[in-house]
Amino acid sequence: VYGKKTKQILLENSFFQEEQIEVVGNPRLNLYKKTHSLSKEKRGLLLFSSQPYEQDKKGVNYYESMRSYMKVLEEYANHNGMTFGIKLHPREEGVDTYRSMVPSAVIYESDAELYELLCKTWVHITANSTVLYEAAVFDVPTITIRYLEYDTKQIFGKDVWEAGKPEDLYGYFNKLKKQTEYEKYLGYLKNITEDSM
Secondary structure: OOOHHHHHHHHHHOOOOHHHOOOOOOHHHHHHHHHOOOOOOOOOEEEEEOOOHHHHOOOOOHHHHHHHHHHHHHHHHHHOOOEEEEEOOOOOOOHHHHHHHOOOOEEEOOOOOHHHHHHHEEEEEEOOOOHHHHHHHOOOOEEEEOOOOOOHHHHHOOOOOEEOOOOHHHHHHHHHOOHHHHHHHHHHHHHHHHHHO
């Protein structure tokens, strides 16, 4: 298996015994890190990775719940000379919704290479995407957005920065503007990633 978290799930919920499971890491991520050079220049992308909640579950109002957060992200990027990008989940069909919601955002569909985007990203934002792990490997901190009853501590194994309302994003961005805070939080996320992978 790729990580300790998967091993733990198997031990708790399957017939496998500990001696039957070996953690080998994620060779795909290691390969991508070798083939995608991290940008030495200032990273200017504010990247939101979306989720297919509305495609997966009827009656869920994910896009409307994200609307006010998208406006804050768009405003922050525009005010700070950054690009605001939205990376859609491969199963997601929200292109038109996001285009009408945040016209200045660049929408990256499933053909966009995630690792190329992460090489240009200053901060990654999501509602529960496991891209958090890949972002940490590519030296990008992640801020999560609280959504419905999902518990980010349960999903990621430890506390991560979580915005409960759109204005919370500003506070986190101000913290990350300080290089020491950026490195401290990124280091914490890297530890979570190592524990999970």
